[in-house]
Amino acid sequence: MNFGPYVRRAREERLASGGAFSLRSLSGRLGIEHTYLSKIEREELPPPSEEVIVKLAAELGEDPDVLLALGGKVSRDLLEIIKTHPKAFALLLRELRGQPDTTIDRLARRVRDGKW
């Protein structure tokens, strides 16, 4: 699913649950015009800046990395990490392409130490 429709569905679900998630209410909290948000949802305009996407994720209770990825952006902190070892991370990401979530989870997870 693309960024605009994903945001629209998430917003309307929360609105239906009785929250203050009308276009006007939400855009007001984000500090943007409601017409701008409307056009983003309808894909008449591209996704907003990283800063607005992160705020939007917080308002909607969504994962910011997911919304950023849908918006074709990579968060600044991830970019900083990639810049430290660009070749290694590019290789890693390509290696992980197509792997199931369980494999990726396992790679990222640390070994737990317990009581000996």
Add this chain to the structure above:
Amino acid sequence: MALELIENALVFSFPDVHPEAKVSIQFVRTLRIPDDESSYSLPPGLGTFPVRHVDDFSERVPMRWKEHGGVMLPMYQSEAMWLRFEPHAVAGHGGDPYPFAIKIATGKRSAVTGDEWSNDLRQGDYCIVPKQPWLDGYVIDKENVRQFVAATLGMGFTAEEQITGKAEVGGIQVEVMPMKREVFERRFPKREVKTSGILRSAMGMKHSLSSGPSYATMDSAIFGSAIGAPAPDMGLAAGGRMKQTVYADPYDFEDWDRSHHGRCFVHLANSLAWRAITQQEAPPTPVTAAEYTRHGFPWFEYYDDGRALEGTKTLQGLKSVMQLGFQKGFSILPENERPEFKSDQIIVLKHKSKDEVREGRWA
């Protein structure tokens, strides 16, 4: 400190000490050398044991394993293992690997001294990496170890049971401490030269040799009734004698950053318990030492400069699996055939110092 399991290796990293302070430890499958009091060369690496998170199988592992956390791997009764230590090279320091002090224990008894486990370093109870690339067994003197050989906990064969008289812990315990950053930067100043690692494997070994039904048969005979029951723990026992020096710490004891350390409990599951827990087969056992040697594959010897650890009376007093079997009136070894070596079958590896000049072939 972070500890990850990556491609069957434990990877300890200490980004809060140095961004490239990282070392991986692998558990390597190998031949079991004959247990006959001769001292043998180093056997090859035949791939790594599969290692899994205990937490991935928390519904099927014993409660004690869950308490310990860590990882698990499968071993057959009397199968052998060695540990490979690989510190990561540090860019800008000529490829010098970051140094670590590594403690290895079995059944919470040090494989270097036989002393009881402690979370801190004690003088002489650890290996130094990269100086020590491998550890194959219990240190018994300056030039020899007794090979790590798997035995079921409770049968009286493991080093833990011989030393403590109890069968309570099993498994392998690992702890890693990095060198202090300021010491690393002083001892290994920035430079351009690169160094390379040392390979110890049976390159080109045919898969048809990787099978040993005798081990599996032995496990079935011993654990035939254990499927579905809590997994019997394995521990490590002292096998045959092998030529390996474990090097003493060439640095100062205070060079190690004891405020940063990582540890891991490695549980050993016998092959049938492994199948019950993971629903996967343990890898086929390696060939026998005699069969491997008949096919002309290499053995190894490794030399480096430096003071060697002498071993302690505790470890020197360990009885081998064969000796214990003779005392008990039954053996857990499926075979003990002595290999017949050809003169060119032993490859001598020597660690080169950074500035050493290599002499080639002249004629």
